[in-house]
Amino acid sequence: MSIDIDPLREADGIAVTDHIENTQFEVYTDRPVDPRPRPRSDHYFPVDASAAVETGSIEISRVAVVETRAGDGTLLTHGDCYTMPDGTYHVGINPAPTKLYLSFDSGFAVSTTDRTTRIDLDAPGTVGLGFRSLHQTPAGTITTPTDPESLMDAVSLLGSALQTTSPERSFPTLRGHPPLIEPGEEFRVPERVEPVDSGVRIVVPPEYRYLYPVVSLAYYFAAAVVPGDAPRIEGDGWTYPLEPGFEARTAQVLRQSFHLDCLARTEGFYPVDLHERETTDLDLDWERLYDLPLAERLGEYLDVPFEAVEPELPQWTLTTDVRPDPENVEMLPFVARELSIVRSPESVTPVDDDEGVGVGFLGTPDRSAPAAETEPAGGPDALDRGDFVRGGSGAGVARGADPAVERGAVPAQTEFVRPEPVDTVEHAWVGDGVPLDANKATLDAYHRRLEAGQVEQSRISVLVVCNDDQMREEGNVADLYGLRDMVQFDIEVRHDLSREGMRETLESDVDFLHYIGHVDDRGMQCADSYLDLTDEDLEIGVSAFLLNACQSYQQGEALVHRGSRGGIVTLSDVANSPATKLGRIIARLMNSGFNLRTALHVAKRELITGHQYIVVGDGGTTICQSRSGVAVVFNVEKRSEDEFDLSADFYPNGHHKSGSLATLNTDIIGYNYYVPSLVDCESISKSELLDLMEKELIPVFYDGELAWSGSITID
Incomplete structure (x- = not known):
């Protein structure tokens, strides 16, 4: 059995130990109790362990929502302060370190303080307690x-x-x-x-x-x-x-x-x-x-x-x-x-074997990348991040290496592969090679997902590092984090870090690193020299990252191998203007609770240059939970001056995985949907649409262009 139930020694109640999740918590009663086994089938929901005690109250040291069902399972009410008359009840308390269910025959009252949740029965009696492991970690x-x-x-x-x-x-x-x-x-x-x-x-x-x-x-x-x-x-x-x-x-x-x-x-x-x-x-x-x-x-x-x-x-x-x-x-x-x-593909197409057809953005000495993407025409908004030139007019602003260093768009030792296209939202790759347009999944990153566990925190740490003065415009992405009032963000911006300063930054306990600067075969450029993560022996503390620099794949892969869960990296030189725009999009999506894979998927809808980026490590990594739990994208098209068509993409995310229930928080939608799903709402009025978008900061594609619900102009 994965859950043990034992009497407390120094208080009245029981200790519940979940051996799968390695958690223990206490359930308090108003008198000493001796838990005795009870059939698990006595509970309305599935449980891993069941016991009965004689008590007049149940209390846990958490503020929770108490859900009450009748004896036949009909949902009656839920909340944190209410009373119920005599009856037979199934009661669920959430959240708790395990799923916690009660069953009893009595009227009762629910009350909470700033630290506890308590259920007082009208008369002491037999209370059945059922526990089910949240089972987010393997049993062995x-x-x-x-x-x-x-x-x-x-x-x-x-x-x-x-x-x-x-x-x-x-x-x-x-x-x-x-x-x-x-x-x-x-x-x-x-x-x-x-x-x-x-x-x-x-x-x-x-x-x-x-x-x-x-x-x-x-x-x-x-x-x-x-x-x-x-x-x-x-x-x-x-x-x-x-x-x-x-x-x-x-x-x-x-x-x-x-x-x-x-x-x-x-x-x-x-x-x-x-x-x-x-x-x-x-x-x-x-x-x-x-x-x-x-x-x-x-x-x-x-x-x-x-x-x-x-x-x-x-x-x-x-x-x-x-x-x-x-x-x-x-x-x-x-x-x-x-x-x-x-x-499970037995063979795969190496990129260098396709005679240059469809390589896309990966230019090499023998293969030029499309001019519209990696070699844009002149003008400060079209500068390539693959040519690093300081000073002058700024016409050489880049995120790559000195042109004197002979190199192609990717290191020669890197084998790029082209997986077959998929019909799904996200695509991951397990095996040798660097996949184009897919998440390079790694075992160490997935193990870190388990090590992260159910971390409860009220503040999210975000560090924006800009190691080039001429890219400070993107450094303003710091303003895009912390726009939500439910989660507090600790945001810091650092400029022109030295090699030692970069080492200390990467070793620090940061939830998300947004790096803006230059990367080449020598590593990440710092103010005094280069820091090559593939050679350095570092203990990385950064959980997730965006390395918005030319050819940052190898440095990002090294971050994952040395301690990060996952991040977004580039496979080629990236033009400055679209790179800045993509960085801002990713920043807002991560701020809104999207995971790395889905964030990049949405960014690619807006920018074709998004295909120069891939996720490395655990693509399901998030830095915070969205207010609505699932990741949501609105698609809006105008019908008339006061009529719009709205569709909403619900993506699995974090704890709200496939099969979760979701709905739009509006009276015009009367149904639940299971995740993933696409919710269509035709002919919604302008006032209804605006009211819906005020509830949460979410990405909105309005007539095909990406905007944000907090700042979009609907006309």
């Missing part, structure tokens, strides 16, 4: 030989992290982090990693190129993965082939089953008005599907032709290419955790 690490058949046994245990096999596992809070995988000579499984018998089997040939693409399915279906000739999914009495088009079919199965689970779950714990449920053209018995075991439900889902479901599906968030190599096995739990579509 599976050691396995890396041959495909041994690895199948490990992948078969990824679903052990699911809190339920019902359709509610489409909620992110009911999908724990899969156990980690590491190579070893013998197969060993930690005690707390227990298999879930879902009745689903995935049969694939024992080859990496077949095994890797099914890891998200194995996790989400808690499926056993076994060797066989013809790729297929099996349940009791049914078989679904995964060929022809193996990778495409695995993606279809993931998207279709997840969508239908989100629709079916409205028959369960949360009978909300879900837009996707109300608008579906599928004629299915949702109540019956909800009650079926997972394997039977999945079989009926897959009886529905994908062509019938596809028009209803939102754009999926992430595709990850995992090269079919044994050294990539440790990445699989992280990829599955994100419910990523997975491809």
Whole structure:
């Protein structure tokens, strides 16, 4: 069992220890208690551990919201100060270090102070307490030989992290982090990693190129993965082939089953008005599907032709290419955790083998970059950051190296690869090579995501470093941070740092570094010399970064290897004006709670030069949470003087992963949507639109151009 419940020794109440999250907290009572086991099924929501105590009150040392449901699960009310009459209740307290649920038969009162939340029963009695691990960290690490058949046994245990096999596992809070995988000579499984018998089997040939693409399915279906000739999914009495088009079919199965689970779950714990449920053209018995075991439900889902479901599906968030190599096995739990579509390309196109076709912005000595992007015409707004010249008229302002240093747009030792295009919002790459237009994901960065844990902080530290006087215009990005009133930002701007000053900066505990300056093969330029992060032995404290300088990939990669979670870097020389504009966009998006990958995706909609940038490390890194939880982008088009069409893209983000519920905070939208989703609202009035945009600082594409809700002019 992952959670222990023990009486307190020096106070009245119990101590709750979550061995997965390594957390402990105390629940106080008004008298000494001796917790006794209670069936977990007594609670309305799934729990990992359950106990009963005799008490007249329950108190925790947190300010929380208390959600009250009737005995049948109907939501009655929620808040931090209210009373309820006699009755049978299921009560949830959030937030707490674990999910905390109470069940009892009594009237009660909820009260809070500036530090505590308390529930007082009208009469002392039996209170059932249920606890479920938030399970944001793995329960343990599976050691396995890396041959495909041994690895199948490990992948078969990824679903052990699911809190339920019902359709509610489409909620992110009911999908724990899969156990980690590491190579070893013998197969060993930690005690707390227990298999879930879902009745689903995935049969694939024992080859990496077949095994890797099914890891998200194995996790989400808690499926056993076994060797066989013809790729297929099996349940009791049914078989679904995964060929022809193996990778495409695995993606279809993931998207279709997840969508239908989100629709079916409205028959369960949360009978909300879900837009996707109300608008579906599928004629299915949702109540019956909800009650079926997972394997039977999945079989009926897959009886529905994908062509019938596809028009209803939102754009999926992430595709990850995992090269079919044994050294990539440790990445699989992280990829599955994100419910990523997975491809495993056996071959990939090196950029230097495409005879210069479509290389885009990567100019080399033999290959010129498009003039409109990296060699713009004259004028101070079109200067290239690839030619570093101080003084004079400023016509040589750049973010690169001295032209006397012979070099191409990328270091000769760097192998650039061109992955196949994706249909998803985001794209990650696992394996050798630097991918064009994709997140170069690294194992050390994902491990740092776990080390970061659930850090609670009220202030976000942002450091803007400008190491060139002629680029001080972009240094004004500091003004774009800290515009939100819910999160306080500590913002500092530093100019012309020395080499030692840059070392100290990189080693400091900073949430986000925005670097503006020059980078070349010698490293990051400082006032007195260069600091090469690929050679220096540094302990990096910076969590996330934007290195807005020419060819900053290698320096950014070194930052990740030495301690950062992730950042945005350039693959080529970048022109000064668009680089400045992109830096400002990224600054505001990170300030608004976007993660690195989604922020760059939005920036690319505005600037084609955004394709010169990629994310390195953990692309899911954020520096703060958006006010609404999910990352939101508005798209507005004018119909008439007082009528507009509005659509809103909801992107998974932070704790609000795929399957979360979201809606627009306006009376004109009466439904919830599951994330990711696109919310359409036609013919909204100007006053309604302005009122909606005043609620939060968000990016708005108005007639195709990017603006911000706090400063946009709608006319």
